[in-house]
Amino acid sequence: MMSVLVAASCLAGSVVADEQPLRIAIAASPNQFASLEMYLEQHYLVQCVRVDASKGGPIPDAAKLRDCDVMLLNHYRTEPTAEQLAEVRKFFLSGKPVVGARKASHAYQNWLEIDRIVFGVKYGSHFNPSKKKEDLKQVLTPRGRTHGLVRDLSLVIPGGGLYKYTELADDVEVLIEGGVDGDMMPQTWQRTVAERGGQRVFYTRYDPDDVNQYPEVRDLLVDALFWAAKRDGHQLRRTPPGD
Template sequence: MASPLRLCMLSGSFEYDSEESLGLFREHLAAVGGFDDTLIVYADEDDDPSLAAIDDTDVVLVFTRRIRVEGAELDRLKAYCAAGRPVVGVRTASHAYQNWLDFDAQVLGGSYNGHFGGGPVCDVTAADDAAGHPILAGVPRFGSVGSLYKNTPIADDATLLLNGTTPDSTEPVAWTRLHEGGRVFYTSLGHQQDFRDAAFLTLLTNGVSWAAGHI
């Protein structure tokens, strides 16, 4: 029997109730099977919990927003990324740490520049030439009520998987790339309601599995 995929999730996006949302994701992973997950929770933007668990994980998933820490634990995450180890970023991971805003461009391959207003449902569809990518297996076209993030342009070496379209705008909402040889998957989706959508949960599960090299 194959060993379970070890996933360490960092929760600290309070605007999007990341602890509750990642709890729903953990329930989904338990139902799917094959995952051994750990959740590290930031109590507030100034909390600085130990990130020691990332040293022995297969994938780190970042869902934090403007955490203000600096020092040994943030350096631990920087070292993890610099070593080319697998990373998954969700929504506000594009501005995950106030003292490491370059995480977006350097690691995720994004260029976060705010977001459009809330209201219109975002139509999430596969990008041209993305059909057949393993992350999109079992992921139908779906809608997201979260505001559309401005992420144009993404890195030249990124592979666009999904676009999000509102009546006025289209933006990339999911892509992959390599950082220091390690696989990276990012999605700007991740509104509370997304974590109650089977299509999004499948997308995120596949993204974790792909980052680890399991698919």
Template sequence: MEHNLYQNKKVFGKKIVPLIAGILFLTFTCLPRAQAQQGTEWISYNPADGPGNGKRVVLVSGDEEYRSEEALPVLGEILAKQHGFDTTVLFAIDPETGHVDPEHQTNIPGLEQLRDADLMVIFTRFRELPDEQMKYIHEYLQAGKPVVGMRTATHAFNYERNPDSPYAKYDFGSEEKGWEGGFGRQILGETWIDHHGVHGKEGTRGLIDGIKEREEHPVLQGVRDIWGPTDVYGVRELQGDPDVLVWGQSTSGMNPEAEVNLDKSIMPVAWTKEYTSEAGNRGRVFATTMGAAEDLESEDLRRLLVNACYWALQMEDDISEKSDVSMDGPYKPTMFGFGDHQKGLTPADFK
């Protein structure tokens, strides 16, 4: 018996040792590869305890002007640390240098993570992603999942290099039947129109819609004072039966104390709606033409965005009376403008 037991142990050892070795090999090869991408191609924030536990938010940056690469890490961190969401921020990456380069319009690594995302927050401008990346955004929308769009997301895509792409219909100027105005108009509610305010000279004072406030719309919970240095975008005709929550009044100057310019009409700057995918699935949408990195210095604009994420996820009952939008440490965003982004940085530098 002892001899047989000894032989059995030898046989067991011959079988289990290679198995363990294989597991260790996968652990120490595949996992480090994923960890290596996290930090060099995207960043993630581990969730603290909070209502968002169990929900994953993927935030997609990539615009040349308004510093989405700075704004979305701030929002991602707040959602994770103050509200318990598992968040990942994606960036426009120059594949030759590995640096974050919002002027590189054809590469946003990590979009495959949308497959298990519960919410996409998008802040891109004139992107033309390769089909193998764009398909993940398309699949996400076909599933009818919720979307939060910020500032230039109204003109998130621009197909000039490959107009024959199956995703060219997402172009901000699309004329394809059923996709007029592309992603902006068909999903968010409006595409790029113009600058209603004077760009670089006027800011935006947010005016809370009184009717929606009286109806106690959950996205407006605790939101009163919104101002940002970016100007009011023009809107021609919102699509999809939207509810306008905040209107934008131009200010005669780029500081919070500047008087409003009463010579200019107001425009919608934040609204909610729904979209229906080609597959017949419906999803909630919150869109705002505000949201530049500097705009996020406004506490109540950050609160509006956080509340919007809850609402988009159909978690409006979890919105507190005054959502915590505090930030760790000082926040000094780069002023908006072309060519002025921080250069030579990797995603890890934005965390």
């Protein structure tokens, strides 16, 4: 896979020119992405801010989002209070960048519209759930085959299978599709939301278990965070590549 540094430098576009730490909100269940958090803080000039929430529960630290630059989201059917949900919505609707993993498209039971409003799709639960993992496949789309974030990615089926996503917004660029021959659904995509000032949004069906199991999936999320935040990995790197 293309290195994080190369991907960041090629894809960031108009990047932040200074070396201020990138503040990443890790909005997930407790202990999720712990290894990714350690990797980021060890190798890059970043500060990870935990915004934990369990299924069905509130988001006690939602106010921490105010000071974060980008969010890595994998909350799962949480139920924030009205005040907490206001903080969450403010982050998204202000145009701050978002990287979503697996459960991000159905993160909030009292804001089900996040799938369309933030990620530009309609979430439809599991896709081909009766199929064995070995019967499913993921493939790069024509856009994905030339895209620095995914073009060199070794594609594996995510743990737990695939999701059904339909009614894509016009600004969604699908990079990876998954399913069976003749019946494929988007599984990884990006969008740039013009009405929110060019907000960058990235989503992938891969989840924390895949991050722990496959270094290339970990690197994909790191690349995506830099891309979304328009930050250059060369400026953020603490250690030489490969260390």
